[in-house]
Amino acid sequence: MTKQTNIMIVFDIDGVIRDVSGSYRRALADTVEHFTHQVYRPTDVDIDNLKSEGIWNNDWEGSQELIYRYFVSQGKNREELALNYEDIVVYFQSRYRGTDSENWNGYICDEPLLLQASYLEALTQAGIDWGFFSGATRGSANYILERRLGLKSPVLIAMEDAPGKPDPTGLFATIDLLENGGEKKQTVIYVGDTVADMHTVEKAKILDNSRTWVGVGVLPPHVQGTVARQEAYTETMIKAGAKVVFSNVQELTPDEILGWEI
Secondary structure, eight states, X not given: OOOOOSEEEEEOOBTTTBOOTTTHXXXXXXXXXXXXXXXXXXXXXXXXXXXXXXXXXXHHHHHHHHHHHHHHHTTOOGGGOOOOHHHHHHHHHHHHTXXXXXXXXXXXXXXXXXXXXXHHHHHHHTTOEEEEEXXXXXXXXXXXXXXXSOOSSOOEEOGGXXXXXXXXXXXXXXXXXXXXXXXXXXXXXXXXXXXXXXXHHHHHHHHOTTSEEEEXXXXXXXXXXXXXXXXXXXHHHHHTTOSEEESSGGGXXXXXXXXXXX
């Protein structure tokens, strides 16, 4: 019989479970480039700088914001720009999901996995419950969790289910699904790769001080090219509230967690 602990882990998906540098981030850059008439294509650093503000977890909204900022930098006012958010979403999805709504053929098909299902099984064997809270759409999240990782109906709160991060409503909803009316878990670990993820944990602490909340950062693959970028990103995550920052989520082992004084 599997032992039980008083700990649960909730995972973000993008940048933690899958590498989205060649998919979501590429689609974001494509979208900005398209709507600025091929004049401006944001770099990885441009996108990171936007996300470091802590409020641009939704890549559709992030695309729109970068388009606005480009035109403002050219002397135009936001009010005079006729940006259509739905058009931005449709174009983004045509790049990310692809042109076939039934059999996706976009960038999502080539996303590298950042963990193996065996890692999640090891958590289960250690008595640590786990689930997912992501700003990705449910279709996109389930594509990676069920089709690619082979998980069976995993606990998931996705974009359609809760307000965007750093609002912690979705984190609380994930916890409720995991506990399912049973014993309350004293320690909740949320694993993410952005400032917004860490801010989500900080806001959860304020709203519910009856639990121990731990934010764990993961360096997304696109920042691991140089030591300088790794160190800068790690510092940003620590300042946002991360207890520790790993280069891969699977470094967050049961032994690591059980060794913490929490």
